[in-house]
Amino acid sequence: MPELPEVEAHARRVRRWTAGRSWVGVRVVDPTAVRPGMSTRPSEGGVSPGVWSGPCGGVLRVAKRVGLRAGPTGGALVHLGMTGHLSRVLGGDVPRFGRFAWQLDDGSAIWLVDARRFGCVVPVDDVASAIVAGLGPDADAFADGTSLAARFRGCRGPIKPALLDQARVGGLGNIHAGEALWRVGVHPRRPVPEVPEAAWDALAAGLPGWLEAAVLNEGPDHDGDLRYVSEGGANPFFVYDREGQPCPRCAAPIQREVIGGRGSWWCPACQPAPCGSAAVR
DNA sequence: CCCTCTGTTGGATT
DNA sequence: CAATCCAACAGAGG
Numbered sequence: 001m002p003e004l005p006e007v008e009a010h011a012r013r014v015r016r017w018t019a020g021r022s023w024v025g026v027r028v029v030d031p032t033a034v035r036p037g038m039s040t041r042p043s044e045g046g047v048s049p050g051v052w053s054g055p056c057g058g059v060l061r062v063a064k065r066v067g068l069r070a071g072p073t074g075g076a077l078v079h080l081g082m083t084g085h086l087s088r089v090l091g092g093d094v095p096r097f098g099r100f101a102w103q104l105d106d107g108s109a110i111w112l113v114d115a116r117r118f119g120c121v122v123p124v125d126d127v128a129s130a131i132v133a134g135l136g137p138d139a140d141a142f143a144d145g146t147s148l149a150a151r152f153r154g155c156r157g158p159i160k161p162a163l164l165d166q167a168r169v170g171g172l173g174n175i176h177a178g179e180a181l182w183r184v185g186v187h188p189r190r191p192v193p194e195v196p197e198a199a200w201d202a203l204a205a206g207l208p209g210w211l212e213a214a215v216l217n218e219g220p221d222h223d224g225d226l227r228y229v230s231e232g233g234a235n236p237f238f239v240y241d242r243e244g245q246p247c248p249r250c251a252a253p254i255q256r257e258v259i260g261g262r263g264s265w266w267c268p269a270c271q272p273a274p275c276g277s278a279a280v281r
Numbered sequence: 282c283c284c285t286c287t288g289t290t291g292g293a294t295t
Numbered sequence: 296c297a298a299t300c301c302a303a304c305a306g307a308g309g
Contacts, residue, residue: 002289002290003289039291040290041291041292041302041303042302064290079290080289081289081291082289082290083288084290115303115304116303116305117304118290156296158296158297162296164291173289174288174290175289260298261296261297262288285307286306287305287306287308291301291302292300292302294298294300295298295299
């Protein structure tokens with residue numbers, strides 16, 4: 001799953017691949033990948049992909065969505081789900097797990113490759129408006145902690161699941177939400193009203209740089225293969241998937257617990273548990 | 282080989 | 296967004 005940084009890295013690549021080119025068609029290998037709305041359910045798929053011909057327009061990226069244009073306003077949104085990526089293939093081969101492709105006038109094709117099939121292509125009449133529908137501002141777009149905190153007014157629950165709510169703030173996923181909380185020293189289960197002002201300030205100030213660094217870490221040149229977690233070497237994250245390993249800051253053993261249905265990792269020393277939260281094992 | 286567990290998404294249900 | 300279940304599948308570990 002691509003979160004904001006990996007989706008942005010894909011968008012930049014697609015922008016390069018499509019610059020100055022034209023669409024010549026699409027290939028629908030898995031019709032269930034083409035859905036009427038942003039859904040993770042293949043059973044909702046099967047809609048028409050629309051007409052793809054003529055100059056490639058600009059490539060948009062908002063939160064975890066990519067927008068491609070076919071014509072002045074219309075086109076499609078792409079969501080990568082958990083395991084999706086966009087890969088360029090020179091020639092007519094169908095890559096393993098290739099679901100859908102946009103064909104270009106240089107003989108190449110941009111493939112939505114997705115083993116798990118939560119990713120989707122959503123044809124829309126107006127890319128610019130559809131791509132922001134239902135989303136809060138991107139996580140890297142807050143001028144200060146006050147405006148960031150304002151997105152969470154009225155929210156009582158633990159901070160980490162709240163950070164994942166795309167209607168409040170766009171682009172954060174399980175990994176980067178956990179990483180950000182480690183950076184600012186807030187326990188993932190701390191109730192939103194108990195998050196100190198200084199932590200909101202630190203998040204608003206830090207997120208743009210942290211997320212851009214993660215984009216660059218994806219690398220500009222590879223063909224789109226996922227190397228987010230599993231491929232290409234060591235885990236690049238501070239706490240994600242590091243249960244029992246020493247905290248990079250203080251060496252205390254990282255803890256893991258399921259919060260809001262998602263694996264969550266934190267440092268018990270840098271991120272003290274909120275009052276009344278019993279440590280489970 | 283088989284079974285169980287985990288998971289970068291998000292939505293529905295209870 | 297409180298917790299749980301689900302979509303659909305790969306990969307790791309026992």
